[in-house]
Amino acid sequence: xxxxxxxxxxxTRVQPITYTMPKPxxxxxxxxxxxxxxxxxRQHGFDQIMVNVSHLAEEIESYFRDGxxxxxxIAYSFEGRIIEGTLVGEAVGSAGGxxxxxxxxxxFDDTFVVLCGDALIDLDLTAxxxxxKSKGSLATIIMKSVPKEQVSSYGVVVTDGDGRVKAFQxxxxxxxxxxxxxxxxxxxxxxxxxxxxxxxxxxxIGSQLFPKLVEIGxxxxxxxxxxxxxxxxKVPDYWRAIRGVLLGEIxxxxxxxxxxxxxxxxxxNVAVNWDKVDITGPVYIxxxxxxxxxxxxxxxxxxxxxxxxxxxxxxxxxxxFEWSRLGPGVRLVDKLVFGRYCVDKTGATIDVQAAAxxxxxxxxxxxxxxxxxxxxxxxAELLGNNAS
Numbered sequence: 022x023x024x025x026x027x028x029x030x031x032x033t034r035v036q037p038i039t040y041t042m043p044k045p046x047x048x049x050x051x052x053x054x055x056x057x058x059x060x061x062x063r064q065h066g067f068d069q070i071m072v073n074v075s076h077l078a079e080e081i082e083s084y085f086r087d088g089x090x091x092x093x094x095i096a097y098s099f100e101g102r103i104i105e106g107t108l109v110g111e112a113v114g115s116a117g118g119x120x121x122x123x124x125x126x127x128x129f130d131d132t133f134v135v136l137c138g139d140a141l142i143d144l145d146l147t148a149x150x151x152x153x154k155s156k157g158s159l160a161t162i163i164m165k166s167v168p169k170e171q172v173s174s175y176g177v178v179v180t181d182g183d184g185r186v187k188a189f190q191x192x193x194x195x196x197x198x199x200x201x202x203x204x205x206x207x208x209x210x211x212x213x214x215x216x217x218x219x220x221x222x223x224x225x226i227g228s229q230l231f232p233k234l235v236e237i238g239x240x241x242x243x244x245x246x247x248x249x250x251x252x253x254x255k256v257p258d259y260w261r262a263i264r265g266v267l268l269g270e271i272x273x274x275x276x277x278x279x280x281x282x283x284x285x286x287x288x289x290n291v292a293v294n295w296d297k298v299d300i301t302g303p304v305y306i307x308x309x310x311x312x313x314x315x316x317x318x319x320x321x322x323x324x325x326x327x328x329x330x331x332x333x334x335x336x337x338x339x340x341x342f343e344w345s346r347l348g349p350g351v352r353l354v355d356k357l358v359f360g361r362y363c364v365d366k367t368g369a370t371i372d373v374q375a376a377a378x379x380x381x382x383x384x385x386x387x388x389x390x391x392x393x394x395x396x397x398x399x400x401a402e403l404l405g406n407n408a409s
Contacts, residue, residue, distance in 0.1 A: 045138035073118035075110030137206035
């Protein structure tokens with residue numbers, strides 16, 4: 022069976038991570054989000070998968086290639102052009118991406134599934150497709166019910182008693198919401214739906230195609246299903262996803278590595294003297310990471326591979342990406358460190374290089390900069406006060 026993964030977006034709400042990494046490649050404990058989607062699709066018999074790519078397309082293509090090692094077949098549809106020898110992404114919208122593939126050659130010739138490439142899910146796709154076919158539906162939205170106080174963060178879907186879609190509300194006020202069922206970005210389509218998508222223009226599934234289907238009275242349905250859905254739309258969502266895995270709240274993701282102590286997991290060849298550090302789980306530490314004596318780590322915290330945590334550094338409830346060096350005295354609470362950027366859980370970002378704090382948080386592959394003890398202590402205290 023055939024499926025499509027939407028992977029062309031720029032991921033602006035997940036910056037600075039998406040400056041150098043497309044959203045589908047964002048790692049959940051070292052494994053890209055999109056890899057979990059491929060596993061789910063394969064489990065339910067979807068083994069021919071189209072992926073539309075644009076922003077940092079080569080990152081996705083070079084990792085997944087033709088899909089052989091994941092047990093599926095993958096092909097890519099690039100959205101963009103070459104300007105002065107450089108690939109420049111120009112996404113054509115989620116529906117436009119489907120149309121572009123079909124215009125190239127009629128790939129979608131039977132019932133197919135479309136998934137957003139930036140969510141962790143454990144949906145029973147087989148049951149969903151069965152329901153879709155039982156309704157004779159042209160298009161089906163998989164919904165999830167959320168507490169009413171959360172509806173203003175999502176696109177709300179309004180259906181009648183038979184599940185037929187009647188209207189949409191984009192992030193309504195709680196008191197104005199007509200439903201607590203939200204759009205999860207998981208769709209089931211019949212090939213005929215492509216007849217309602219124009220060629221050669223940017224066109225969106227949610228804001229353009231779906232209202233069109235409602236307008237013409239097409240057999241368009243939505244079903245609420247009970248499944249795990251972790252949307253990684255913004256930096257705080259990503260931070261919460263990592264926390265959820267470490268706390269055991271996200272059941273379909275296993276913590277990798279080996280468990281070396283209760284709730285403490287490591288990759289290969291971590292350099293640490295366990296008797297001289299203060300580590301409270303749940304914590305994951307990636308392979309070839311060095312943790313100096315006197316460091317303190319409190320979970321839920323993920324420290325990526327090839328990091329270097331210096332003596333006196335404190336890391337609490339944080340996510341540290343690979344090749345990060347945290348200098349002596351650094352205190353990070355509720356932070357995400359990605360390259361030269363330090364992000365708090367609201368998404369506010371500090372460029373530590375621009376702020377002249379790059380000796381405190383820097384690339385582990387660089388020689389550590391030297392500063393006088395007075396400078397070191399003063400800046401460490403300043404960052405510590407701001408971080409907590």
